[in-house]
Amino acid sequence: MRVLASAPAKIILFGEHSVVYGKPAIAAAIDLRTYVRAEFNDRGTIKIEAKDIRVPGLTVSFSEDEIYFESDYGRAAEVLSYVRQAIELVREEAGANGKGITVSITSQIPVGAGLGSSAAVAVATIGAVSRLLGLELSNEEIGRLGHRVELLVQGASSGIDPTVSAIGGFIHYERGKFEHLPFMELPIVVGYTGSSGSTKELVAMVRRSYEEMPDVIEPVLVAMGKIVEKARDVILSELDDDVRFSQLGRLMNINHGLLDALGVSTKKLSELVYAARVAGAIGAKITGAGGGGCMYALAPENQSEVATAITIAGGTPMITRISREGLRIEEVLP
Ligand SMILES: Nc1ncnc2c1ncn2[C@@H]1O[C@H](COP(=O)(O)OP(=O)(O)OP(=O)(O)O)[C@@H](O)[C@H]1O
Ligand SMILES: C[C@@](O)(CCO)CC(=O)[O-]
Ligand SMILES: [Mg+2]
Structure with missing residues (x-):
């Protein structure tokens, strides 16, 4: 038997980092996907073929007519830890420890x-492997298992990312509880800096600041939570789109300033944020953990000008749409 599952990416519209401290956040699934194929193998081992990920610490030695590959076990194992933990967790839930499973991503x-x-x-790994092992799980339950995987690997995680990836759409999230917000076409442009940041390290960095200066950091997190509640009211209001977008844009800019205050922005992220605003975006902020990665801009009238400005500033623009669908089982073959 062979199962192919897919799960979407997300953007956090408001409230990253503060959501780890129990404050609310708003996120949406977007139309970029990860595909995972799962099947049994008869060696009793976990085999992972990750085609789009660089495994660090690889050494290649050549001699006459032979070539040897050696990898730094710790670094290779770390990079594949989300997939491995996901498989182990599902095997445990299904009482199928020791069952040989091959996944290809x-x-x-x-x-x-x-x-x-x-x-x-x-989420895509849990979806594919649970179906392979005959476990009947709802997408919501798969989101909760995804949260457990992030906790095991990262040490800290609010659970918002696996939740939105599993259930899809546009959500308000707080301490494991979510509410679907009415679907809306958001005129956004995502700008990718081309560099990456590790969520585990960025969350740990914010934690250190919090522990060193709780009196300073706590009010920043509280203000972020208030931005999210205000944004939710605006999204649910009957206001005209132009008024709603202009209020959301202002809230995005304040949220970006506070993320910068927490130290998770970079020179490049800030350059893309300012380039987008100068080109007419009514709001622009980091999305996700920061330290590199992406920003997004709200640009109801001038998406293409904003995309060009992001390119000129050295980023890669992506015009994405919200994905109503979360985890999807694409194919089950006998
Ligand atoms: N295609 C993939 N195959 C295998 N592992 C992957 C793949 N994509 C991501 N990962 C795992 O996820 C890690 C990156 O996760 P991290 O949480 O740091 O960033 P992110 O999830 O992309 O961004 P954010 O958490 O801010 O939304 C990689 O180092 C790797 O361990
Ligand atoms: C930085 C963070 O708030 C969002 C990462 O997309 C971490 C989390 O919520 O687990
Ligand atoms: Mg992540």
């Missing part, structure tokens, strides 16, 4: 770019 999502590649790979 292809992905459209840039890695470490704030678009939730870790959550998408975990």
